[in-house]
Amino acid sequence: MNRARMIDSPAYATARPTLSVLIPFLRDDPTALLQCLDGEAPALEGAVELVVLDDGTGDATLTTALMGEVGAARLPVRLITLPTNEGRSQGRNRLATAARGRTWLFLDSDMRPDRPDFLQAWLALVRQDDPAVAFGGFSLLQAPTDGQFAVHRALAARSECLPVEVRRLTPEKYVYTSNLLVRRDVFESEAFDPGFTGWGWEDVEWAMRVSRAHPVLHVDIPATHMGLDTVESLMRKYEQSAANFARVIDKHPDIIATYPSYRAARKIRSIPGRGVLRGMARAWALRDGLPVASRAFALRLYRAALYAEAV
Template identity: 65%
Template sequence: MRAKTTDNTAWKAARPAVSVLIPFLRDDPSDLLHLLDEEAASVDGAVEIIGLDDGTADTDLTARLITQVKGMALPVRLITLPANEGRAIGRNRLASAARGGSLLFLDSDMRPDHRRFLRDWADLVAREDPAVAFGGFSLLQAPTDAKFQVHRSMAAKSECVPYTERAKQPEKYVYTSNLLVRRDVFEAEAFDPGFTGWGWEDVEWAMRVSRRFRVVHLDNAATHMGLDTVDALARKYEQSAPNFARMADRHPEIVAAYPSYKAAKLLKAIPGLPLLRRLMRRAAG
């Protein structure tokens, strides 16, 4: 089966400067789409949205999203895949469908922290046209349930860093959500399709890009709503071991200096995972 494409009325005539690219799998991006569409008037045609359903195979969700997309003021295209292609391939597919000169990657479980989110990105592109720019993460709107406390604490320490601090080590704080990439940069350094499943494809991409292009940091944060429980988080890291090995093989000198290197080696050792889960549960309690 081939990919199904749905465009709204505003899509055909649009000439955007920024393409917002939203991949999703078994997540409902409708809340994010609604929030972004509230800014349609303020960006005045400078922004389009492309959503990619990477094989969810949920006919009810697809029908709801098609209805929503057709009613949006922003130019929107929804691409629905019959089977999962993976995060790296999916993002490359999104980039191929984009028409803007700058690509804003945004995960479906993100929520802008203010109502100038798209306008600030569009203004930055018009003013500076940066090669790569990262807006930042926050936990401002994230759930505070006890079951998510470990993930919340980890994110607060490693990911939710003020832009003034991120700017001191720009290459260290680059993630593939709330990330703006100029088209020529992405064409020079696309995501490695050899990465499959969850994890590390964004880190590996950042290692390559930061060697060739300047990374700009700004205060335009969005909240990562998709916090995981201890067990879910441990499973993700366990499953990401092949991706980590691929990254380490390509960038051994950088990976060896990462604090996460020892942790990933531990996670790759299956016998150590039950102990890790117990320690994480203890921390959660």
């Protein structure tokens, strides 16, 4: 395991947190998020800590700047810097070992709270209901509106940024580690599977396991996903995720069989020349001049064609 370097804020040593906010990052700069959260410090009175993990970025300038942020923070903050990357699952498992609170909030570094009392709302939920697992929701309220991200915005609005009433219909499906509350005892019984590599599905698979033993609560404490991707970047992520999709099928065939992505992949699997279909969908999605809705459909078709090789 990597030898980690740790830096603590002045308030860290004496704090006795109820809630630990766990923030992993790789090559992103979490400064804006840390500053936003630190604005709630007076109202929290040490009940919430931040644990931030640099999963092998290797940027000395960024590390130095973050050390300055941590030194000036009013919240209890620990910054953990790894010399090399450990991966999404293992990195989050490492964050969990550093958490001191009884309940943890996994929050991605490219998220921005949509309400000024974001941490206060989560803390109130913990104190009142003590949920095993809760997801606060995504939004696009603060996300960039550049044309290069239009397709991702369309996809996210359709499949991820859903109202709480919709998410509650299939609670295990709409769980992402970007705004996810987990009680310590639940995570200690079901950690993230380090067998997942690259991008995608490790959080959904974890929720599938957990949902067999614990209720998954959906609440309205949203944050904006600021890190929208270009079509090219999404394609690279989808290509990485195909093996992870196959791993989910192997572990949870009963649940994944109900997902539209699985049913679409099964249909494409039976089509002769599906490689040609995949190539056409890819080319269509990459054409800038076409309507955003049609490019988003083509990108979903491209993903389904990739997953067809795994079903």
